[in-house]
Amino acid sequence: MSDLLRRLRARGWRLTAQRRVIAEVLDGEHVHYTADEVHARAVELLPEISRASVYNTLGELVTLGEVIEVNTDGRVRRYDPNAHEAHQHLVCSGCGAIRDVRLTDDPLSALPEGERFGFHVAQVTVTYYGRCPRCVAANSAPGQAGSPVV
Amino acid sequence: MSDLLRRLRARGWRLTAQRRVIAEVLDGEHVHYTADEVHARAVELLPEISRASVYNTLGELVTLGEVIEVNTDGRVRRYDPNAHEAHQHLVCSGCGAIRDVRLTDDPLSALPEGERFGFHVAQVTVTYYGRCPRCVAANSAPGQAGSPVV
DNA sequence: TCTTGACTTGGACTGAGTCCAATATAGGAT
DNA sequence: ATCCTATATTGGACTCAGTCCAAGTCAAGA
Known part of the structure; x- marks a missing residue:
């Protein structure tokens, strides 16, 4: 289990398949995906995952300070998993x-x-x-x- | 005629009623309006002005460097007329x-x-x-x- | 194994912004 | 002063990111 999942667990999160998959997508390279890009990659691991769950989970991760919301073009929000540096x-x-x-x-x-x-x-x-x-x-x-x- | 209009004129802009009104809205206090706020204020001066014209004109002003596009909340773009300082x-x-x-x-x-x-x-x-x-x-x-x- | 509150889902909805074909007009040319 | 036309405007349809919600599902503690 990744560090991220361990921390989420410690905060009382229910570890659903969807949240595991999203954590896995974010754990990879330090890129800055949009919510839809996260969703596209999550679908490869868990075909039935919904956009709403991706938005919910990303929003929660931002609130917890585990992920940073970034907006560099005034259009789409991106999600930066490099929140601890x-x-x-x-x-x-x-x-x-x-x-x-x-x-x-x-x-x-x-x-x-x-x-x-x-x-x-x-x-x-x-x-x-x-x-x-x-x-x-x-x-x-x-x-x-x-x-x-x- | 405002400085802004004079500069636009010098750049070969056709000075339409719509553009004058938008310049007037921006010339006021140094606030940071959204496109729709600019439109709402422009409508008070020129009731038939369209949203499309406001978007067009703001985009052109940004391209010319007369106005700065600002996005502080990751949602709406705002327009800052204080571009020369x-x-x-x-x-x-x-x-x-x-x-x-x-x-x-x-x-x-x-x-x-x-x-x-x-x-x-x-x-x-x-x-x-x-x-x-x-x-x-x-x-x-x-x-x-x-x-x-x- | 049961129970329940937390989580997920799909689809409808919102709101900012874009696009476009039809129409109007600023301003140079005559 | 009038004409002409490239440039600008218009409204409405459209896109796309993101939100909301009621119904169904499920993790994990009892």
């Missing part, structure tokens, strides 16, 4: 590829007290946009450099 | 209020060369999340502290 994202504006990146400084320190307006600031997300080597080489229009790793 | 955003996770903030350091400098993976990095967005004073006071659940300024 502080990191940010680097996105290719050509093909949409997403890479996890680690920063040298805590971005919170760049927001001076005078710019906080009394907010209790709790979290920061930083997203870098640029062109990946393949898209630079191909000088391609959006989405034309083949399927990226997101 | 570098800034980032501070978002209340209680009520969704958005404030423009200026940082002390260029966030690009926090991404070391070794974390760029050959990307030609061109842009960064930083979004801070926390609770605004009103929501802290009200200790409210999301959306329960009245209508915020977004």
Whole structure:
């Protein structure tokens, strides 16, 4: 049983076939799937799993802090299983590829007290946009450099 | 005629009634409207304006760099007319209020060369999340502290 | 093995955003 | 001032991600 499943178990989750399968999909490579991509991969392991269960489970994993919700294009939400290491994202504006990146400084320190307006600031997300080597080489229009790793 | 309209004119834009009205809506306070909010306000000035025109025009303004597209909740896109001053955003996770903030350091400098993976990095967005004073006071659940300024 | 509350399901629904063919018009040409 | 046409607008249909719900299923504690 994966670490993730063990932790979920410890939190009182009922370990259903659906949740196991979703955990397995997320446990693989550190990619950033959309809910529908998770569903597509889950269906290969458990053909009868529903979209609703995937949405429910992903939402719960986000609430528990086991998975991070990421939105790099203003359209689709993606799910990042790399929730236990502080990191940010680097996105290719050509093909949409997403890479996890680690920063040298805590971005919170760049927001001076005078710019906080009394907010209790709790979290920061930083997203870098640029062109990946393949898209630079191909000088391609959006989405034309083949399927990226997101 | 506003500066914005003058610049658009200089770029060869046809100045239609619809575009004037949208520019007027955006010219007001520095808020972050959704496309439908822009439409609602535009309708007050020009009742027959269509949603399609609002979407078209906002998209073109974003392409021209006159307006910035912002997505702070992973759901709706918002439009920020404050495109000519570098800034980032501070978002209340209680009520969704958005404030423009200026940082002390260029966030690009926090991404070391070794974390760029050959990307030609061109842009960064930083979004801070926390609770605004009103929501802290009200200790409210999301959306329960009245209508915020977004 | 039984029981029950938590979980899953499919399908209807919502809401943001896109697309398109028909119509209207800004603004340069005459 | 009028004409002409490329450009812009329109409404309505459509897409797609995500939500909701009532009915059925099942994990796991008793």
